[in-house]
Each structure stands twice: as structure tokens, then as C-alpha cells.
Amino acid sequence: MRAIVAGAGRLGAQIAQVLAAARYDVTVVERDEARAAELGRRLAVRMLTGDASDPDLLEHAGALNADLVIATTGEDEDNLVVSLLAKRHFGVPRVAARVNDEDNAWLFDGKWGVDAAVPAATPLISLIEEATGATDTVALLRLSKAGVNVIETAISTASRAAGRPLAEVVMPEGSVIATVVRDGRPNVPTPELVLRPGDELLVVSHTATEQEIHAAVQ
Template identity: 65%
Template sequence: MKVIIAGAGRLGTQIAQVLGGTGNQVTLLDQDDDRVAALQDGLPAEVRTGDACEPRVLEDAGAHAADLVVATTGEDEDNLVVSLLAKRQFKVPRVIARVNDDDNAWLFTQHWGVDTAVPAAAPLVSLVEEATSASDTVALLRLSKAGVNVIETTIGPRSRAAGSVLGELAVPPGIVVAAVVRGGDPMTPAPDLELREGDEILVLSHTATEGEVHAVFQ
């Protein structure tokens, strides 16, 4: 599946990490040169500088062949423009847009090219599951074709894993740590990475339950 994500903030980078890590072709767009440079080597996605509200930028990113566009910028106006361009000009089959201000939710309809509007308060899992399950290619919580579960957990103040090195945790066989997100930035889950309170952990597994994952990190 070819995916274009507009906005390389916390949400956009997390979605790129999850979708890129499950074999999808992902392009992440953002106007901030510094942010793009910082993400270049840390994501399983192509990260580009550009304003996704400009048709040329979307075209260069491959919008004509995209299966899914996800608008996750912090501005509702931008998310609506991206959605409208994706649907009307590039005929993208599936467009998901984040609603930052609940008062604007009424605008996020198919009239503006939005197939599904997701409130800003919705968790990452809900947004990506909506985006991917609707495409019949991948599902976040149950990657049906691969039989893989994706589980998200956060290191809390009482978590035993806080202060521990990732490689020293007793992670059961069959569980793979796909990403560690710290302060909104995805990090490579290297064995020598010391986990901190507030870290968000994304785990892939064929067999593990949510309880088993929490037992490792909580």
C-alpha cells in the first residue's frame, strides 16, 4: 500500500513508523527543514520537505498512485486542503484527516474529500487502525494477513522498566519492539537504549497478549 502522510509531528511520525514498519511504502511530508533532517534516518519511510497543501508537492510525492492519504498537521485548515486535493485532484481512494478543534468537526466530510475524520484526542491505535483496516490491506490491532498484533504501552512512573536498558528486559520470544517514541520523536529501539518514564513502546507479536506485553514494560 502506498501512503502519503502530511505533517511530521508526533502523530504523523508514529503513523509512518507503524505503517512503514509493516511493509507499506510511506512518504512523510513536512515544511520544517530541521524536523525533516532529524527524521531522515530514523523512520522506515521517505521523509520530504514540502507543503502538502500545494498540488505540486503532493504530485511529486506520488499522490496519483497513492492508496491512502493521512492529513495529520496541527492546523485544521491545512488538513482540509490536503484532503480536498487528495480526493478531488488526485482521486486517492482513502483519505483520513485529523480534527484538531472539535468546533471544526462539521467541516470534515466528503464535501471536503474526507472519508474519515479522527478527533485529536483519539489514540494513535484508533487512527491507524481506521486508516489501514478501511483499505483492506493491513489492520493495526490485527494484521490479519500476517497474523500480527500491534500493541502500544507507555512507561509510567511506577513501571519497572523505567531506567532499564531495553536489551536487558526479559522480552518473551516472538515479541519485537518496533519503536520507542520519546517526546513525540520516534527512536530506534537499540538494545542499549535506556527507557524513561513517558516513553511510548510499540510492540509487534504473533502470539503475545496485551497483558504479557504490559508485564514486560510495567
């Protein structure tokens, strides 16, 4: 799934983090070069600097092939233009936008290409849920908002965890395996599930580092 997030403020950054953790191919468009660079260092997402309401830049961001566009800038005018371009010009299947000023809420409808309009006061979880309809993404968002890291690690043929059930895999304290992605599909991490080379684990933790998670399975 391909997603474009317009705006890399606190809201846009959180959305990008959660979508990336949920295995979306994420591109973030941000005007501020410093903010874009900072987010690019923290997250495994593609960053573009510029105005997302520019149709050429939006096309460069991948709008022709995007499954989802979320407009999260601090300006309603920009969010409306991004939404209209995404839906009418590029035919993006799902478009969500944040409403900063409630007096403008009446504009955020299908005429402007908005499938899901979420007021600024609405919890971020609701915006993601409206935009994606994915309950697993919402669960990841709850963890992210609570200060819990979502870390991805893969099982290789050389991993000591390969061929072992999850019950025998000891994770660092404060960490838990949220899902096992096999052949592109998430699987419930039951104790008897035997790990195979090629499996990818999504681990949530509030204490362990990425290196400690990798070391537990490699």
C-alpha cells in the same frame, strides 16, 4: 501499499513508523526542515520538505499512485486542503484527517474528501484503524505506543535459521516474532513453521537492538 503522511509531528511520526513496520511504502511531507531530517534519520521512510497542501508537492510525494493519505498537521485548514486535493484531484482511495479543533469537525466530511475524520482527543489507534481497516497495523501501533520496537530481519540462504522451525530459533530476551512474511503475505508464527530463504520476520522487542535481532537468525 503506498501511503502519504502530511505532517511529521509526534502523531505523524508515530503513524509513519507503524505503517512502515506494516510494510507500507511511506512518504512523509513536513514543512520543518530540521524535523524532517530528524525523522528521516530514525525511520525507513521517504521524506519531503514542504507544504503538503501544495498540489505540485503532493504529486511529487506520489499522490497519483497512493492508496492512503493521512493529514495530521496541527492546522485544520491544511488538513482539509490536503484531503480535498488527495480525493478530488488525485483520486486517492482512502483519506483520513485529524480534527484539531472540535468546532471544525462538521467540515471533515465527504465534501472535503475526508473518508475518516478523527478528533484530536481520539486515541491514535482509532485513527489508524479508520484509515486502514487493518487489524495487524493496529496491533503494531499498540506495541509502538507502549515503547516496543518493531524490527524487520530477513532469512537468506546463508542464515542458520533457514530450514529450521521457529521453535528452534532462540530470540533475545524480551523479543518475540510477530509475523513471518512469505511471498508478500503474513503468516502466523507457529512453533512448527519452518523458515525459508526469502522469509521476512517482524520482531517486536523492548530490550534487544536491531543488531541483536539480526544476529539471532543470521
